[in-house]
Every structure is written in C-alpha cells, then in structure tokens.
Amino acid sequence: MPLSETQARAITDAVRDVAADEITPRFRNLGDGDIDTKSTWDDLVTVADKAAEDALTARIHDILPGDTVVGEEAVSADRSLLDRVGTGRVTIIDPIDGTWNFAHGVANYGVIVAVVEDGVTEWGLLYDPSFDDWIEAHRGQGAFYHRNGAARRLHVSQQDAPLSDLRGNVGHYMFPPECHQGLAGTDHLFRRANSMGASLHEYRMQATGGTDFCLNGKLNVWDHAAGVLILQEAGGVARLLDGQEYRPTMTEGYLLSARSEAMWQTLAQTFNGALQG
Structure with missing residues (x-):
C-alpha cells in the first residue's frame, strides 16, 4: 500500500519531535559513558542514537501499525533484520547519521528515514535537526526542500563540466x-x-x-x-x-x-x- 501524504507528514512530525526531545538537547552535552563503539573504534553510537531510534520506532509503529521498522542500531544487534527489507512495507531509520560528527560537537549530522515497499523506496526524508529543515521525496513526485512552512522543488543542473x-x-x-x-x-x-x-x-x-x-x-x-x-x-x-x-x-x-x-x-x-x- 503506497504511503499517503498524511502518513508521510506524520512521520516527518515524529522525526522533528524526537529530534527535539532526544537529539538536540544532547548535542555538545554528552557525558562520560554516553559514547560507545560498535564494529571499529571510529564506529560510534551514543545514548542519543539509541534513545532517538527507540522513540521514533514507537511513533512509526503508531503511524503504520503492523509494518516493519528497521533501525541502524537494531541491525547492529541483529543483522538478520536486513532480510525484511525486500518484503512488504518497511521503514528504515538512521536515528543519527554522522554520529562521529555529533559526538564531537560538529553540526553535520541528521536523521534519515526511508519507506521501502517490496524492495523499492517509495518515500525518503533527510532531516537536519540543527535548523529544523528537511528534504523529502515520494517516488515519481519530485524532491522538495522544506523550511519555515514553505516547500521548494529541487532540480539539479544538467550542465556539463570538466x-x-x-x-x-x-x-x-x-x-x-x-x-x-x-x-x-x-x-x-x-x-x-x-x-x-x-x-x-x-x-x-x-x-x-x-x-x-x-x-x-x-x-x-x-x-x-x-x-x-x-x-x-x-x-x-x-x-x-x-x-x-x-x-x-x-x-x-x-x-x-x-x-x-x-x-x-x-x-x-x-x-x-x-x-x-
């Protein structure tokens, strides 16, 4: 079932709420023990990653009841969750993309959400918590930049260059x-x-x-x-x-x-x- 505009708007609102509650208050405010490593010494995870993924997963289950949600941190614990991505409608969450930057006080991070149906991405969101703006796209409907209640359609240049x-x-x-x-x-x-x-x-x-x-x-x-x-x-x-x-x-x-x-x-x-x- 295609994701409706109402559902997409609800997910975006959930991302904004969770970022305001769980991510931005912790930016440049992480304490001792709030940062851990995963696969390598520079593959970091913070309390903000985990709290944001848990909160956002719960919100998405409310918006899309019965659907599968796959988050980056959940996959770190159980990689077999990736097997669900090609079947049915699945929401993919990266609670904090750019965790190394976030953990070191660099405002180059954000939240990524994608809705994939039967292996095809139907909707995507790139959200910047620092400025509360985002880019989203429904498949076949164009990409739009949103800020302060206004939306602008995006078109990349086709001009050639050396x-x-x-x-x-x-x-x-x-x-x-x-x-x-x-x-x-x-x-x-x-x-x-x-x-x-x-x-x-x-x-x-x-x-x-x-x-x-x-x-x-x-x-x-x-x-x-x-x-x-x-x-x-x-x-x-x-x-x-x-x-x-x-x-x-x-x-x-x-x-x-x-x-x-x-x-x-x-x-x-x-x-x-x-x-x-």
Whole structure:
C-alpha cells in the first residue's frame, strides 16, 4: 500500500519531535559513558542514537501499525533484520547519521528515514535537526526542500563540466585498503573531493546543487535508500559503479551518484579505471 501524504507528514512530525526531545538537547552535552563503539573504534553510537531510534520506532509503529521498522542500531544487534527489507512495507531509520560528527560537537549530522515497499523506496526524508529543515521525496513526485512552512522543488543542473571543475565526496576510508591508492590517485582530477562524514548532508548537498558527485564504498540501506530516491527525483543519477541500478536490498558494491547521466558516465570510467589499475 503506497504511503499517503498524511502518513508521510506524520512521520516527518515524529522525526522533528524526537529530534527535539532526544537529539538536540544532547548535542555538545554528552557525558562520560554516553559514547560507545560498535564494529571499529571510529564506529560510534551514543545514548542519543539509541534513545532517538527507540522513540521514533514507537511513533512509526503508531503511524503504520503492523509494518516493519528497521533501525541502524537494531541491525547492529541483529543483522538478520536486513532480510525484511525486500518484503512488504518497511521503514528504515538512521536515528543519527554522522554520529562521529555529533559526538564531537560538529553540526553535520541528521536523521534519515526511508519507506521501502517490496524492495523499492517509495518515500525518503533527510532531516537536519540543527535548523529544523528537511528534504523529502515520494517516488515519481519530485524532491522538495522544506523550511519555515514553505516547500521548494529541487532540480539539479544538467550542465556539463570538466572534471577539474567538479566538487564531490569520496570516502576513501569506506573502501578496502587495496582501493586506497587508486582512489587517492584521482583526487587531483577534481576541484575538491573529500568526505563529509554524513551521507545525509552529502545527498542534501547534491540535491541542492552544492556538489556534483559522491562515491560510496558501503551500501548500508539506512545511509542510501532515502538519499538515492531524493537525488533521482531531483534529476540526478545513482547507480553502482558496475552499472547496476541501486536497490535497497543490496549490501555489496560501490555506489556512484552524479547530477547528470553524462557526468555519471565520465566519473564511472574515471573511478573504474583507477580501481582496476
């Protein structure tokens, strides 16, 4: 059953409420013992992540009774939850995307929510708690930036440009060690290529015209399902580097997004050459 506008609005309101209650009061206010590690020393989780996911999960169950909710922190405890993403309607939550930034007092973080039905992303939300604004998209209906009660439709530029003029994001640390040298060898080709440490803001920057491309080395569904939909609805392109169309059920591969088809093709050739060389 497609997500209705009323349900989407209710989820957005829930995200805003939970962020105001559980996230922003803890920003630059975390105490001893409020930060822990997960898979690696720099893969952090805070009390805010856990509290926000618990609260938001409960709110979404009220809005979409009987539906499945899969949160990043829940998957950390039970990875088999990812098996539910391709069946029925599932809401994906990243309670704080950019936890490293959040934990260190950098206001480059936010909340990501995606609603996936039978393996297809139907709705996505990229919410910035610091400024209480967000970008959302229903599949086939365009992407919209919301602030202060007003909504503006987003369209990314299709104008071509040389690689030397492009600004983008490449998170080298997300790739296997054997890829690092090849990727580093492409840095000089671009005007700027770095990582923001938060997929939410990398997708927001692309959708609003601040950057031209992004290359990701991990396919965590909570990082990409909403952002890919939003970028595509704004006119951009997102595929795996080998040309496969992105699907939320995917867990392996490298994801390249760009603001136009021509730009995606040029970037794919560049990055594939670097990684295979």
